[in-house]
Amino acid sequence: MDRLQTELRRFVIDNFMYGRECQMRDEDSFLDLGIIDSSGLLELVNFLEKQYGIQVEEADLVPENLDSIAQLARFLRRKLELQLAPVASQRLQHQTA
Amino acid sequence: MCGIAGICNSQSAYVDTDVLKGMIGLVRHRGPDEWGLHADHGIGLANARLSIIDVDGGHQPIHNEDESLWITFNGEIFNYVELRKQLLAHGHIFATHSDTEVILHLYEEKGEECVRYLNGQWGMAVWDARERKLFLSRDRLGVRPLFYTKVGGNLIFGSEIKSLFAHPGVCREIDRAGLDQIFTFWFTVPPRTIFKDICELPPASSLTFKDGEIRIHCYWQLDFDSPEIVRPEGEYVEQLSELLTDATRIRLRSDVPVGAYLSGGLDSTIVTALANQIVGSRLRTFSIGFTPEELDETPFQQDAIRFLNTAHQQIRCGYNDVAAAFPEMIWHTEQPIIRAAPAPLYLLSRLVRDNGYKVVLTGEGADEIFGGYDIYKEQKIRRFWAAQPQSAYRPRLLRRLYPYQNNLQKQPDAYLQKFFHASQEDLRNPFFSHLPRWELTSRLKVLFSDEMHQVVPENNAVSELAGKLPLDYFRWNSFCQAQYLETMFLLPGYILSSQGDRVALAHSVETRHPFLDYRVVEFAAKLPQHLKMKVLNEKYILKRAFGQLLPPAILNRHKQPYRAPDGRSFFAGGADVYLEELLAPGTIEDGGLFDAPAVAKLVEKFKTGRAIGVKDDMALVGVLSTQLVIHQFVTSFQQGGPSWTDYRQNYAVS
Numbered sequence: 001m002d003r004l005q006t007e008l009r010r011f012v013i014d015n016f017m018y019g020r021e022c023q024m025r026d027e028d029s030f031l032d033l034g035i036i037d038s039s040g041l042l043e044l045v046n047f048l049e050k051q052y053g054i055q056v057e058e059a060d061l062v063p064e065n066l067d068s069i070a071q072l073a074r075f076l077r078r079k080l081e082l083q084l085a086p087v088a089s090q091r092l093q094h095q096t097a
Numbered sequence: 098m099c100g101i102a103g104i105c106n107s108q109s110a111y112v113d114t115d116v117l118k119g120m121i122g123l124v125r126h127r128g129p130d131e132w133g134l135h136a137d138h139g140i141g142l143a144n145a146r147l148s149i150i151d152v153d154g155g156h157q158p159i160h161n162e163d164e165s166l167w168i169t170f171n172g173e174i175f176n177y178v179e180l181r182k183q184l185l186a187h188g189h190i191f192a193t194h195s196d197t198e199v200i201l202h203l204y205e206e207k208g209e210e211c212v213r214y215l216n217g218q219w220g221m222a223v224w225d226a227r228e229r230k231l232f233l234s235r236d237r238l239g240v241r242p243l244f245y246t247k248v249g250g251n252l253i254f255g256s257e258i259k260s261l262f263a264h265p266g267v268c269r270e271i272d273r274a275g276l277d278q279i280f281t282f283w284f285t286v287p288p289r290t291i292f293k294d295i296c297e298l299p300p301a302s303s304l305t306f307k308d309g310e311i312r313i314h315c316y317w318q319l320d321f322d323s324p325e326i327v328r329p330e331g332e333y334v335e336q337l338s339e340l341l342t343d344a345t346r347i348r349l350r351s352d353v354p355v356g357a358y359l360s361g362g363l364d365s366t367i368v369t370a371l372a373n374q375i376v377g378s379r380l381r382t383f384s385i386g387f388t389p390e391e392l393d394e395t396p397f398q399q400d401a402i403r404f405l406n407t408a409h410q411q412i413r414c415g416y417n418d419v420a421a422a423f424p425e426m427i428w429h430t431e432q433p434i435i436r437a438a439p440a441p442l443y444l445l446s447r448l449v450r451d452n453g454y455k456v457v458l459t460g461e462g463a464d465e466i467f468g469g470y471d472i473y474k475e476q477k478i479r480r481f482w483a484a485q486p487q488s489a490y491r492p493r494l495l496r497r498l499y500p501y502q503n504n505l506q507k508q509p510d511a512y513l514q515k516f517f518h519a520s521q522e523d524l525r526n527p528f529f530s531h532l533p534r535w536e537l538t539s540r541l542k543v544l545f546s547d548e549m550h551q552v553v554p555e556n557n558a559v560s561e562l563a564g565k566l567p568l569d570y571f572r573w574n575s576f577c578q579a580q581y582l583e584t585m586f587l588l589p590g591y592i593l594s595s596q597g598d599r600v601a602l603a604h605s606v607e608t609r610h611p612f613l614d615y616r617v618v619e620f621a622a623k624l625p626q627h628l629k630m631k632v633l634n635e636k637y638i639l640k641r642a643f644g645q646l647l648p649p650a651i652l653n654r655h656k657q658p659y660r661a662p663d664g665r666s667f668f669a670g671g672a673d674v675y676l677e678e679l680l681a682p683g684t685i686e687d688g689g690l691f692d693a694p695a696v697a698k699l700v701e702k703f704k705t706g707r708a709i710g711v712k713d714d715m716a717l718v719g720v721l722s723t724q725l726v727i728h729q730f731v732t733s734f735q736q737g738g739p740s741w742t743d744y745r746q747n748y749a750v751s
Contacts, residue, residue: 015702017543018695018716031515034540038516039504039710061509 005073011047012069016040026069041066048072054079099157100124100145100602101169101243102260103222105231107309108250112141119263121145124256126429127171127602133157135167140224140231142169147455147605149173152352155195162190165226166204170197171256172219172241173609175347180214204232209303212316216347216614220256220298231306237317238462238613239300239589242598246295252306257599258295258431262734268294269731273552274561276433276690280719281539281558283435284590286565288313291432291726300589317615318567319585319622321577327625330641337620338642344614345371348458355609356381356449357458359409360659361397363636363651364460364469366405368611370646372458373405382407383449383457385441388415391501392660397651404648412448414441416662420671424725429603430595431730433723435538435715438661443600450604461597462612465584466621467636468576468629471658472583474498475517476530476575477633482519492519494633501657504710527571528559530579535559541716544695562586576626584618664714667721668703679724688727691720 005026013019016035030036036044044066045056054076060066065075102120104112114136121132121143128145135142135158144157150173158169174180177196180203185191189202196217203211204223209232218240223232233254235243245254248266261267272293275285288296298304301317345368349355357369359382373380382402387393395411402409419440426443427434449457464470475498482491492510495517499505508516517533526532542550570581593610601608611617621629624638631637635656644652667676678684680700682693699716702708708717 014698015707018692018698018702020543020692020695031512034536037537037540037710037712038502038508038512039712041509041512042504042507043707043709058509061512063511063515 002073004076005069007051008072008076009069011051012044015043015047024069026073028069029063029067031063031067044072048076052076052080054083099147099169099171100127100256100260101171101220101222102143102255103169103231103253104141104264105224105252105254105306106139106250107252107306110138112136112139114141116264117141117143120253120255120260123259123263126605127256129605131156135160135169135224137167137224137226139229140167140226142167142222142224144169144171147602147607149351149353149456149607150177151193151195154193155197157197159193159195159198159201161201161205166201167224167226168197168201168204168221170200170219170221171243172217172221172236173350173607174199174215174217174219175350175609175614176216178350209305209314210316212303216616218609218613222254229307232303233298233306234303234316235298235300237301237615238584238593238618240593240598240608240610240613242594243298244290244295245298245304247311250309252311258290258292259428259730259734261295262730269734270294271690271727271731273549273690274557276549276723277542277545277553278558278561279433279435280541280545281535282562282586282590283538284586285432286558286562286586287590289561292730300585319581319618320569321573321581321622322569323623323625330628333624333628333638334642337617337638340614340617340620341367341611341642342371342375344611344617345458346375348609348611348614349375351456353455354381355456355458356383356452356454357407358382358445358460358608359384359398359401359407360460361394361401361651362460362657362659363639363647363654364463364612366401366460366647366651367463367639367643368458368460369401369407370405370643371611373407374646380405380407381452381454382409383445383452383454384409384411385445386411386413387441387662388413389662392662394657397654400648400650410448410452412441412444414444414661416666416669417671418444419662419666420669423667423672423721424675424729426600426603427722427725428729429599430722431599431726432595433719433726434591434595435541435719436661437663437666437718438659439595439600440666441661442596443603446601446604446606449601449606455605456607456609457601459597459608459610460612461592461608461610462588462618463636463639465580465588465592466612466618467639468580468626469636469656470583471498471656472530472534473576473579473630474633474635475533476579477630479517479519479529480524480575482514482517483521483524486514486519498633500655501660524575527563527566527578528582529575531582537712538715540712541719544691544699544716544720546690546692549690574626576630580622664703664708664717667717675725676721679721679728684724687732688724690723690727696720 125145128147130148132145142158160167174196177199180199184202212234218236220241220243244258253264270293275289275291278285287299290297303314305312384398386395419437422440478494492513628638685691685693685696
């Protein structure tokens with residue numbers, strides 16, 4: 001399991017399961033397992049924004065992005081890549097010059 | 098209003114009166130004015146009395162003309178005046194002017210069926226010396242409590258569980274299935290309680306104990322089958338107006354002054370307005386104001402006070418007040434609670450008592466029987482949404498339903514649909530209305546210890562509840578099903594007990610509930626549904642019938658449920674003396690019910706300000722109150738009870 005997924009799993013288990021390990025696979029739906037309630041989604045978004053410095057838009061708030069460890073990791077990577085993209089491109093131009 | 102306790106020995110004539118004194122001593126808050134005891138071959142009855150009717154003459158326990166019947170009674174029979182007249186006409190001779198004696202003479206006439214003629218709130222015990230039979234009974238809606246247990250050949254009973262624990266033969270142990278029920282429904286399903294082998298007599302039930310055998314009989318059922326012919330709306334409005342006015346009038350029968358709780362909501366304002374009209378003098382009213390502004394209803398209370406010209410007093414309640422009152426309050430609720438809402442009501446009854454009042458009217462019951470709770474609207478919207486799951490408009494109605502829940506306002510539709518179970522399959526579930534609430538509460542079970550999970554099977558709570566429902570329940574529509582669950586279970590199991598009887602009588606205050614007059618309840622159950630909720634306008638018929646008695650601001654306000662400061666109350670300094678000790682890993686492990694590291698994570702979440710949701714609030718209040726129940730009733734129970742020095746003795750052993 002990669003580091004990002006481990007971190008996300010740790011947060012979900014600590015925060016929503018009060019640290020109790022459960023038989024949750026990376027693809028299992030938080031909603032189906034009853035792990036996340038109405039305030040849980042907001043806690044999750046707060047965590048992502050603070051911990052990884054990303055901005056979660058209203059349009060991002062769909063289960064396809066946020067409803068399992070695997071979905072969260074994919075969503076987060078995509079967001080981080082988008083954020084890093086302009087910086088990386090600037091750095092490249094600078095090096096070329 | 099009183100506290101009762103007793104022992105019935107089916108095997109020998111011996112009854113230990115010292116034990117009985119200890120039992121009644123533990124509920125003297127219910128009746129601080131005087132106490133009495135009757136002991137005879139194989140029977141002991143005790144009573145702690147709060148004198149309200151026939152203050153000087155109504156001592157208890159009392160007997161009939163030939164002393165073949167004895168009674169110890171907790172409650173009020175509001176139609177005692179009419180019943181007394183009828184019984185006098187039949188030749189009965191009365192020794193007092195109390196409502197209690199009326200029951201005895203009615204029992205002589207009707208036997209166990211006498212309870213069908215009573216309009217009131219009660220928990221009582223009648224000893225029939227000729228038959229050598231003990232008869233216990235509880236009112237239809239479970240306003241007043243009654244618990245019992247059997248030890249050998251003894252039936253031991255009392256208004257509160259702590260009385261039973263004063264008997265040396267009674268074990269004090271947590272019932273794990275009972276805890277699982279509270280962490281599902283907020284209540285235990287009678288006869289189960291939070292304590293092993295301690296039974297609650299269900300509402301609307303009577304119990305007989307004869308020759309060592311217990312027999313329980315349900316004497317009244319709430320029935321939602323509507324009549325086929327719907328009458329004009331005006332007729333229902335008129336009938337309700339007459340019924341509720343009469344229900345309020347007979348609840349003002351008292352030899353001491355009667356006040357009222359005034360929350361700023363529709364129901365208590367209607368009751369206050371009616372009482373004001375009937376009394377004809379300035380009514381005393383009492384309310385709670387909250388320091389967290391989002392919970393406070395003071396402006397609405399002010400509207401009602403000005404409009405009705407009552408003499409009003411308010412207590413202010415903040416986070417620290419909840420924390421400070423909490424342990425004492427749990428001594429009175431005698432069961433874990435999931436929300437801290439009983440705490441302010443505990444403080445309110447103290448205000449009433451400090452003002453010299455013993456009796457208050459409340460608006461309790463209206464939300465259950467006239468469709469006022471959000472859960473009724475919620476199930477209606479969910480049903481509407483399930484018919485068109487792709488609709489963008491329908492889920493928005495759910496957001497409009499809960500304007501005071503900030504977290505919910507921000508939820509995307511896809512999440513709302515999952516939380517509120519709006520699928521076609523769910524529509525066929527007989528508990529459709531309550532699924533979201535029960536699922537949310539059940540999530541707290543993640544904090545249970547492994548042992549708890551092993552001992553109590555999953556879905557145990559729901560199956561046990563299903564087994565207690567009348568067959569008709571499964572024919573009713575989901576609105577009526579929701580009403581039945583709220584009225585026959587949550588109301589007696591939590592609202593009228595932890596938020597009602599227990600916290601009011603903790604300070605010797607009797608509550609009376611005009612909306613829970615059984616005539617009003619039966620009327621409401623038979624009402625066409627659209628008169629309870631017109632589209633999404635809750636309690637429509639109440640607004641029609643009593644609108645002119647109310648200030649417009651209260652008539653037109655958006656319904657706000659009663660809410661109190663919750664989890665964070667315990668981290669504002671007021672709970673320092675007990676929180677750390679009760680939630681310490683060692684204490685949690687000793688209790689055996691919760692997982693110690695999980696509780697530590699929960700506490701840490703609060704301490705670091707990360708607990709922002711209802712689930713965390715409920716988890717903390719649930720765990721802390723359970724730990725208090727263990728501490729106060731299982732590990733450190735105080736035998737013997739309080740001092741007797743300030744009691745007027747009325748002690749007679751025959």
